[in-house]
Amino acid sequence: xxxxxxxxxxxxxxxxxxxxxxxxxxxxxxxxxxxxxxxxxxxxxxxxxxxxxxxxxxxxxxxxxxxxxxxxxxxxxxxxxxxxxxxxxxxxxxxxxxxxxxxxxxxxxxxxxxxxxxxxxxxxxxxxxxxxxxxxxxxxxxxxxxxxxxxxxxxxxxxxxxxxxxxxxxxxxxxxxxxxxxxxxxxxxxxxxxxxxxxxxxxxxxxxxxxxxxxxxxxxxxxxxxxxxxxxxxxxxxxxxxxxxxxxxxxxxxxxxxxxxxxxxxxxxxxxxxxxxxxxxxxxxxxxxxxxxxxxxxxxxxxxxxxxxxxxxxxxxxxxxxxxxxxxxxxxxxxxxxxxxxxxxxxxxxxxxxxxxxxxxxxxxxxxxxxxxxxxxxxxxxxxxxxxxxxxxxxxxxxxxxxxxxxxxxxxxxxxxxxxxxxxxxxxxxxxxxxxxxxxxxxxx
Amino acid sequence: xxxxxxxxxxxxxxxxxxxxxxxxxxxxxxxxxxxxxxxxxxxxxxxxxxxxxxxxxxxxxxxxxxxxxxxxxxxxxxxxxxxxxxxxxxxxxxxxxxxxxxxxxxxxxxxxxxxxxxxxxxxxxxxxxxxxxxxxxxxxxxxxxxxxxxxxxxxxxxxxxxxxxxxxxxxxxxxxxxxxxxxxxxxxxxxxxxxxxxxxxxxxxxxxxxxxxxxxxxxxxxxxxxxxxxxxxxxxxxxxxxxxxxxxxxxxxxxxxxxxxxxxxxxxxxxxxxxxxxxxxxxxxxxxxxxxxxxxxxxxxxxxxxxxxxxxxxxxxxxxxxxxxxxxxxxxxxxxxxxxxxxxxxxxxxxxxxxxxxxxxxxxxxxxxxxxxxxxxxxxxxxxxxxxxxxxxxxxxxxxxxxxxxxxxxxxxxxxxxxxxxxxxxxxxxxxxxxxxxxxxxxxxxxxxxxxxxxxxxxxxxxxxxxxxxxxxxxxxxxxxxxxxxxxxxxxxxxxxxxxxxxxxxxxxxxxx
Numbered sequence: 001x002x003x004x005x006x007x008x009x010x011x012x013x014x015x016x017x018x019x020x021x022x023x024x025x026x027x028x029x030x031x032x033x034x035x036x037x038x039x040x041x042x043x044x045x046x047x048x049x050x051x052x053x054x055x056x057x058x059x060x061x062x063x064x065x066x067x068x069x070x071x072x073x074x075x076x077x078x079x080x081x082x083x084x085x086x087x088x089x090x091x092x093x094x095x096x097x098x099x100x101x102x103x104x105x106x107x108x109x110x111x112x113x114x115x116x117x118x119x120x121x122x123x124x125x126x127x128x129x130x131x132x133x134x135x136x137x138x139x140x141x142x143x144x145x146x147x148x149x150x151x152x153x154x155x156x157x158x159x160x161x162x163x164x165x166x167x168x169x170x171x172x173x174x175x176x177x178x179x180x181x182x183x184x185x186x187x188x189x190x191x192x193x194x195x196x197x198x199x200x201x202x203x204x205x206x207x208x209x210x211x212x213x214x215x216x217x218x219x220x221x222x223x224x225x226x227x228x229x230x231x232x233x234x235x236x237x238x239x240x241x242x243x244x245x246x247x248x249x250x251x252x253x254x255x256x257x258x259x260x261x262x263x264x265x266x267x268x269x270x271x272x273x274x275x276x277x278x279x280x281x282x283x284x285x286x287x288x289x290x291x292x293x294x295x296x297x298x299x300x301x302x303x304x305x306x307x308x309x310x311x312x313x314x315x316x317x318x319x320x321x322x323x324x325x326x327x328x329x330x331x332x333x334x335x336x337x338x339x340x341x342x343x344x345x346x347x348x349x350x351x352x353x354x355x356x357x358x359x360x361x362x363x364x365x366x367x368x369x370x371x372x373x374x375x376x377x378x379x380x381x382x383x384x385x386x387x388x389x390x391x392x393x394x395x396x397x398x399x400x401x402x403x404x405x406x407x408x409x410x411x412x413x414x415x416x417x418x419x420x421x422x423x424x425x426x427x428x429x430x431x432x433x434x435x436x437x438x439x440x441x442x443x444x445x
Numbered sequence: 446x447x448x449x450x451x452x453x454x455x456x457x458x459x460x461x462x463x464x465x466x467x468x469x470x471x472x473x474x475x476x477x478x479x480x481x482x483x484x485x486x487x488x489x490x491x492x493x494x495x496x497x498x499x500x501x502x503x504x505x506x507x508x509x510x511x512x513x514x515x516x517x518x519x520x521x522x523x524x525x526x527x528x529x530x531x532x533x534x535x536x537x538x539x540x541x542x543x544x545x546x547x548x549x550x551x552x553x554x555x556x557x558x559x560x561x562x563x564x565x566x567x568x569x570x571x572x573x574x575x576x577x578x579x580x581x582x583x584x585x586x587x588x589x590x591x592x593x594x595x596x597x598x599x600x601x602x603x604x605x606x607x608x609x610x611x612x613x614x615x616x617x618x619x620x621x622x623x624x625x626x627x628x629x630x631x632x633x634x635x636x637x638x639x640x641x642x643x644x645x646x647x648x649x650x651x652x653x654x655x656x657x658x659x660x661x662x663x664x665x666x667x668x669x670x671x672x673x674x675x676x677x678x679x680x681x682x683x684x685x686x687x688x689x690x691x692x693x694x695x696x697x698x699x700x701x702x703x704x705x706x707x708x709x710x711x712x713x714x715x716x717x718x719x720x721x722x723x724x725x726x727x728x729x730x731x732x733x734x735x736x737x738x739x740x741x742x743x744x745x746x747x748x749x750x751x752x753x754x755x756x757x758x759x760x761x762x763x764x765x766x767x768x769x770x771x772x773x774x775x776x777x778x779x780x781x782x783x784x785x786x787x788x789x790x791x792x793x794x795x796x797x798x799x800x801x802x803x804x805x806x807x808x809x810x811x812x813x814x815x816x817x818x819x820x821x822x823x824x825x826x827x828x829x830x831x832x833x834x835x836x837x838x839x840x841x842x843x844x845x846x847x848x849x850x851x852x853x854x855x856x857x858x859x860x861x862x863x864x865x866x867x868x869x870x871x872x873x874x875x876x877x878x879x880x881x882x883x884x885x886x887x888x889x890x891x892x893x894x895x896x897x898x899x900x901x902x903x904x905x906x907x908x909x910x911x912x913x914x915x916x917x918x919x920x921x922x923x924x925x926x927x928x929x930x931x932x933x934x935x936x937x938x939x940x941x942x943x944x945x946x947x948x949x950x951x952x953x954x955x956x957x958x
Contacts, residue, residue, distance in 0.1 A: 260847075267847040268856040278845040285845070 002026070003358065004065040004091070006051030006081045007072030008034045010329060011096060011121075013042075014351035015069060019358060020044050026060045052080040054088065065091045067358055071350075075099050079113040086114025094357065096350055098122055100241065107150075119353055125325060125346035126241035132323055132342045133230060133246075133296050148414050149407040149430050150208045151179070151376045152215070156200045160218050168192035173214050175416050176206035179404045179432035180374060187374040187434055189404055205376065205406025205430055207414050216249060231294040231319070232256070232273075233280040233310045234301035235266045238325050238346065242298055247272035254289070256280045280310045283317065292318025299340075300325035311340045374434045376406065381427045386444045393419035402434030403441050449956050454506035456519040459606070461502025463523050463599050467530060468492045468499075470590055474534070474583040484577030487537035495530045511609030514955065517946045520596050520616040524560065524938055527595055531556035531587050538580050545569040550927045557934045559587030560595070561941035562818060564681025564788035564910030565901075567923045567930070571686040578667065581684040585674040591941070592678025592818040593641040593711070601634035610634065616946040626715050640714040641677060641818070648703045649673035652696065660695040676700055679707045679819045681788025681910035688790045688918055694774060697791045701777050705738065708785030708813030729853040730825045734814050737824065738781055741808060746776035748801050765792070783808040786820040788910025790918030799896075802913050806896065809903040820908030820940055822872055825852070826865045833862065871944050875936070876902055882932060888915050889924035901925075905933040906940040 001023045005012050008029035016025050016038065025044040028051045029035050038046040049056035051072065062068060068091045070078035075097040082093040095115045097103060103120040106112045156163055162170050167178050167190045180187045181194065182201040188194065196202055204214055230246055232239045235257030246253045247270060254274045257263040267275040278285050280301070291297070297319040299311035304327050311322040324340045326332050335343035381387050387395045392405060407430040408415040408423065415421065423429070433441045475488040511519065532552035539547030546552050551567045558565045573581065590598070596617040600610040610630040626633045652669035655661040664672075668684065675682045685691040689700060706714075713731060716724040725731040750773075752766035765771045778791040783805045794805060811827060813819020832850050840846055849856040876899075884898040893901075893915065900912030901922070911918035922930065939947045949955050 256845075257847075263847040264849065268849050271851060271854070274843065275847040276843065276845040277847045289843070289845075 001066045002061065002064055004028070004057075004060055004062055004068045004085075006057075006068070006070045007078070008038055008046070009071070009073055010347045011351045011354070012069070012071040013038060014348065015071065015355050015358070016044050017042055018351070018355040023358075026065070028056060028060050052077060052084055054084055057081075057084060058088070062091060063089045065089060067092045067094065069094045069096075069354060069358070071096045071354065075102060079115070082114040084114075092116045094119065094354055096121060096354065098237070117357060119350055119357075121346045121350045122237045123241055124349050124353055125238050125344055126245055128344050128349050129238070129242050129298055129323055129325070130245045132344070133298075148207070148409045148412060149205060149378075150211045151203065151205045151406065151430065151432075152211045153182075154202050154204070154215060154218055156196055156198055156202060156218065158198045160198070162196060162218050163198050164195055166193050166195050170196070170217075173206070173210045175407075175414055176204055176210040176214055177404060177406045177417060179203045179205045179376070179406050180434075182374075187402075189402055189432075189434065203374075203376070203432060205404075205432060207407075212248075229294045229296075230254070231289075231291060231297045231314070233297060233299045233314065234307065235259070235262045235275070236300045236302060236325070239298065239300040240266055240269065242300070243270045243273045256289075281306070281313060283313065286313065286317045294319040296320065297322045298325070299323070304328055304331055308335060308338070308340065311335075312338065315339060374402075374432060375438065376430065376432050378428055378430045381423055381425055381429060383425055385425075387423040387427075387429065388425050390423060391419070392417055392421050392423065395423070399444055400437035400440050402437035404432040406430040406432050450958065451514050451518060451956055452506070452510060452512070453515075453518060455510055456515045456522065457502050458504075458506040459511065459519050460523050460526050461499045461505070462603065462605070463499075463595060464495050464502065464526055464530060465499030466599070466603075467495045467527060470586060471495065471583075473586060474579040477582055478577065478579035481578050484538055484579045487534040488579065488583070490537055491530065491533040494533055498526075498530065511606075511612065513612050516609060516612035516616050517949050517955070520613055521938075521942060521947045521950050523596055523599075524942060528553065528557040528560050528934075528938070531560060531583075534580060534583055538577060543569075544575065545923055550930050551923070554922065554930045554934055555584065556587065557937050558905075558910075559584055559680070559682065560591035561908050561937040562588050562591050562675075562678045562680040562786070562820065563905060563908040563937045563940075564588070564675070565905055565912075565916070565933070565937075566682065566910075566921045568921060569923055571684065573684070578684075582667070582671060584682050585671040585680070585684065588678040588680030588682055589645070589674035592680060592707070593638055597634050598638055601631055601638050604631070606631070617942060626712055636715050637711045637816075640711050640718070644703070644706055644714070645673050645677040648676055648699075651699055655693075655695050655699060661693050664692060664696055672700070676703045676787065676789075677707045677818065679704070679785050679787040679813060679817070679908070681782070683789065686919070689778070690790060690792055690919075694770075697774055697778055700789065701774075701781050704781045704785050704787045704789070707787065708734065708781075708817045708819040710814040710816035711818075712816050727853065730814050730828060733828045734824045737811060738784060741780040741784060741804070742773070742777045745780050745801065745804055746773045748804070749776050749797075779805060780808060783909060784811045785813045785817070786907055786909045788904070788918075790911060793917060793919045795913060795917035795919070802896065806900055806903065806913070809900070809907050809909050812907060822869055822907075826869055828852070829857065829862065829865050830869060833866075868944060871948070872906070872940075875939065875944070876906060879906070879932060879936060883925075883929055886926050886929045889926075891915070891924070901933070902936065906936040908937060908940050 003019055003023050003025050005016055005025065005027045008027045012027065016027050019025050020043050027038055027044050027046045028049055030050055032048050035046040035048045038044055047060050051057065062085050068085045070081035072078055078095045078097060082095045085091060085093055093115050094117045096119050098121050100120050100123050103118055103123060106115055106118045171178060178190050180203040181190050181196055204211055228251060230251060230253040232242055232253055232255040235255060239255060243253050243255050252272055254276060255266060256276045256278055257266055258279050260277055263275050263277040276289065291314055297311060297314040299307045299322060301307045301310055307324050311324045315322050321341045323342045324335055326335055326343045326345045329345045329348050332343045332345050386398055405417045408417050409428045471488055471492050478485040478488055535546035535552035535555055536549055545567055546555055554567050594617045596613050600606045600614055606613065614634065626636055649669045652664050652672060653666055656664040671684050689697055709731060713725050713728060749765050750769065765775055775792050779794055782789045810822055812821025812823040815823050815825040829850060829852065836848050836850060839848060850862065879902045880899050883901055884893055887893060897912060897914035897916065901916050904910055904912045915924060916922055
């Protein structure tokens, strides 16, 4: 596969390095030194130039590229790159952004900015941290039908109230379809009596509200008690996002931020978080706020040195675990060596995510589940389709069993798929299809 | 002499425009006077007076450049001038008769009480035998005009106010900050007035429907219109001397929800009508408002039912204590009437014990919602003050916590909070300062109790209307000496405009810096 990467910073170089063995990789960067470093360091074609310039992109062969990854440090440049590529090429585009606002827009209307897959560095880091804390979050959320429908993949945590219960028992969510259970790398299309177990991945398709509801009942944070005392030190973007993710799950985290303006801003954005305006490296203050009782401390200050100090101080005072966000990838090991339990580097996480996604997916599909065992795709029903003006229960008899109709949207509104639902020409269907049934399904529909 | 930095000519010229248009509502009593063949001249002369005064003031300035400062002066003086003009028919109609309104101070009191939707009266005898039906209807109409606001109405219909309109409405509309519902301020003003007119019309139709259905023998078309005007304005004037006690229980039940609607933020009606029917339930102020009314009603109903609140007096239509329907109805009616600052009475609550009266007295300080026609301190301010107190307690435990105060999820900035503290403090200070003056001046030679004097001040500054004792719902303010009445005219004026726009005009800095 031919892959074009625009932006060869830490993220871009790291992706290039991990893909170079198996794919043809072309890298575009504006900085000649980086271009040189890549040319000699990796087996890739490096081109110097501005990636938002169509001529440069054409020189790099973007028409022939299967995947284009925009990974510069500037969100706007990345979106301009994908927008430009979208005008001349059918390549699958991946953009890395920092601002979650762009991600929200993209989730609401699929294909916005010409982006096919968007990764938010900060959100990804925040999600990794929340997972490290022990709260499962969706591994992957993809929008379909312009955001009316979402596909989400969750991992079932050990203490989930839904674990070891059958699909029939737990399927009380309005507008939600259980598309698959992935166990030991194999996708199972669930039937009523099938149980979900600890460690399974569950794929659900449905209305965004319902997906959210499912997420909260899969791992209810509402029962968060004193034992789930999370303290976030530093109101960076990642810190704010961690607070937001925890709030969504019913936690009431505390967040320490020294700048009065930023503290106010965070307090306004996060009603469920107690924001404290103080210097996090003041031991007396940490004592007063009972940091020794904290189960987890997340340190995410503006410099790695301060982050490290804050994390170690909190541990010294008595906090159980410390997670730190490290800006410089090379310090990750150092942090963990001196006593920080987990160090997370956002760029590294992003590069890993993009590389994983690129390796696992085939460019023409909409979303792919866990190591290529199944796919989720969306299409519009036309006259020729087996579904046209047919009840679902009749249509599916003609189709292989490895397929689930996840959702239907009609004129932009969600329709719950039931056996008696008649599918009309013009409806959009979101299907979950196992890999081996793929060809048959595509031919019939 | 320092230079004056306020373009007072522009302000007064705009007041002139409003006065000129005041002739239009004056046509309504004029037509009634012709219909009933009684009391034509006072209105004809008043129309001449207001048109002349309007044109005269308009000549002061042609530019009409209204800034924030001119806005305050314009709004404050509009209410004063309009009340002066509104007093003219009372003086002229009473001239040479035994009417207490012939005295200019009384006429001004009645007129200010009308436009500010207070509902305190100095009419010695309220009856169609003593006053023409046209004059009594004018009294009702002044409240209806003042309810949603004269300046808001002017902004809605006068194109020349479209630019400075937001400033003007901000100075007049009740509550902290106006909500622009539409891109154009004139459209917002029209939406508010439209909702106001629509609900008033609905109430009139339903009241008259009760009459036609035989459930309200004395709710004639005249009375239906008269009470429609003053319910939706949270006014409280009635052409009946016994207020709503004069009507059947069905009428009393029907008026309760309309008083509640009048105390609701009218912007909410706009949202409900434009496709957001659940908006009030998400609005924190509305939920608080509904909660206060429910709890207040429940407490008072219990007090009435167990006879704790009554000094063994039966209301017209049977005893209240022991009757679940009657105690609930009278409790709900009085609580809603006082809290929304309407000032109607379904029974003489003077007959209640001190406990019942004390509950109503506290209610006088609560007030309707922001953006409603009700007066006093208002729900939203109390709600925010309660939240601020809770925050104080929290920050005592966590001195470094940053906890913005939210209203319906939206954080409020500290400026808004300071404004709310400031307003509430000034309001209470004015109350505390005025009570001794009223006590000292007495009531027609008699001494007043502190509760009576306090209720008179609270009822005028809060635009409620009736107080307790000598000025109870079936009595009047006539016995106060002229200086007291003028003080109360000032209180009603200051109270309707929410204190700050009037007080700011009285400061030196306003004029010179």
